[in-house]
Amino acid sequence: MEPSPQIDAEELAKRVGLTLRKIRQERELSLQQLAEVTSVSKLTLGKIERGDANPSLAIIWKIANGLKIPISLLLNENNEIKLSRKHEGNNVLSANEACTLEPIFDLPTYGSSEIHRAFLKPKSQYSPGAHQLGVIEYVTVMAGELIIHIEDEEYHLYEYDAIKFQADKVHTYVNPTEQTTVLHFVMTYTKS
Missing domain, CATH: 1.10.260.40 (lambda repressor-like DNA-binding domains)
Incomplete structure (x- = not known):
């Protein structure tokens, strides 16, 4: 297909x-x-x-x-089988255009999780703020480096490092390098 x-x-x-x-x-x-x-x-x-x-x-x-x-x-699509290749799906830019988010697989119904690729431009940051209560983010650095601020804490991640955190806390992603940082996100949602 x-x-x-x-x-x-x-x-x-x-x-x-x-x-x-x-x-x-x-x-x-x-x-x-x-x-x-x-x-x-x-x-x-x-x-x-x-x-x-x-x-x-x-x-x-x-x-x-x-x-x-x-x-x-x-960003819903209704396909039974879907192949996801980078830069070929839907994508959304952050307001400052520093971060491009690509949902890897769109969910056809209200789901409890979602998967994204993100591309953070060199020497830039993306601040989504706090998500709704109960959201957990799993972030893996696929290329480059990432500094993530979660409230008052700072974590420096390198290629293939991953972090899990409660995303209902204010958080900011920072790319401290001269290359694009590629991230893989898995977000889980609790039923409300």
Whole structure:
């Protein structure tokens, strides 16, 4: 089976919008109620649902955290078998464009875990903040180095080192090198 081609930003925006509207309607939330639980403006949420806005990674995290869902759910694809090759799937940029996150396998339903590749630019940092309560992150450095700040603690990881932590704490990823750092994320979610 051939890998699916990377979709463009417009198609991704439409997909995120349709999925968000479906989830909001399933939960019987108004746009105003969704804005309150996600801390994203009603205007922005309306644009996302219509596919008129291409949300940044920060906005997608806010929505996922507010709804207590994995972000890959917002990038949903419904394939039985899927091959995931780097840079060929969906990807989302952080607001400062320092980090590109690629869900490795999109989840067709509300899942309890998700897997991502991330590419952190040289001499940059990515600060997702704190995720929803109960999220655990497993991060492995596949290439390069990573300094991760978890609240007041700092951890320096090298190629193939891994760390597990409660991601409902404020955390920041820093690439201290002149090369792109490649990360592998597994995130697990507790049922709420």
